[in-house]
Amino acid sequence: MKYVLLGNLSPEWAKKQSERVGKAKAKLDKLGIKIESIHYTQGHYDFVDIVDAPVIAAGGIGDARGVIAALALGAEAVQMGTVFLACEESGASLLHRQALRGKKAGHTALTKGFTGRLARGIYNRLLEELNQEGTAILPYPLQRGLVRNLAIPAEAAGRADLVPMWAGQSASLSACTNVSAFLTSLVKEVSEIAEPIIQWGASRRQKQILK
Numbered sequence: 001m002k003y004v005l006l007g008n009l010s011p012e013w014a015k016k017q018s019e020r021v022g023k024a025k026a027k028l029d030k031l032g033i034k035i036e037s038i039h040y041t042q043g044h045y046d047f048v049d050i051v052d053a054p055v056i057a058a059g060g061i062g063d064a065r066g067v068i069a070a071l072a073l074g075a076e077a078v079q080m081g082t083v084f085l086a087c088e089e090s091g092a093s094l095l096h097r098q099a100l101r102g103k104k105a106g107h108t109a110l111t112k113g114f115t116g117r118l119a120r121g122i123y124n125r126l127l128e129e130l131n132q133e134g135t136a137i138l139p140y141p142l143q144r145g146l147v148r149n150l151a152i153p154a155e156a157a158g159r160a161d162l163v164p165m166w167a168g169q170s171a172s173l174s175a176c177t178n179v180s181a182f183l184t185s186l187v188k189e190v191s192e193i194a195e196p197i198i199q200w201g202a203s204r205r206q207k208q209i210l211k
Contacts, residue, residue: 062173064189072197074204082168087179095160099124099167106172114147114164116140122165126150 057070058079070078085092086100099105099122107123113130114121117140121127126147129135137143147164154162167174176182 060169062170086174087176089179099165100174112137116143122167125161
């Protein structure tokens with residue numbers, strides 16, 4: 001099978017992740033899953049009209065509205081991440097889950113400070129300190145080990161300001177507490193209006209390909 005993965009990421013992120021993307025594609029190739037191309041955009045979906053492969057939209061999707069929007073713009077499926085971190089079953093700490101469901105969840109920033117690799121997290125004291133100009137960041141995984149030694153006691157002490165709070169661009173949409181209930185509700189909401197949108201999108205895409 002062939003897929004086109006659409007990520008709502010900046011060109012700078014894409015460049016820095018190119019090596020990891022290459023390794024991921026190689027692993028999928030061995031499983032018989034061919035990733036034809038990976039596009040990093042800021043919401044421009046016009047390329048779906050010219051590619052002859054299913055499109056999977058990822059990045060910034062956290063509820064039924066995002067799913068429907070992606071389908072309307074030509075995606076065949078979506079990939080959701082941060083929204084599941086807030087669920088009890090995610091394995092994320094209580095402090096992390098509470099932060100994702102809190103009022104400040106929408107205030108995120110990129111940093112290399114958590115692990116030595118670029119990542120996005122909820123803005124707190126730790127992220128602010130690590131992003132200070134002149135702060136030395138160790139290469140991965142040394143930086144990850146260093147921060148972990150701080151985060152474990154900080155978490156035990158209830159210091160959310162000193163714990164890495166991983167989060168994507170849809171963090172402010174995080175409301176999940178139970179993953180089963182969330183998925184049931186999501187599927188129900190999407191199913192109510194998805195079918196005509198999918199049919200319309202497929203028809204439009206087919207017309208564009210035949211041009």
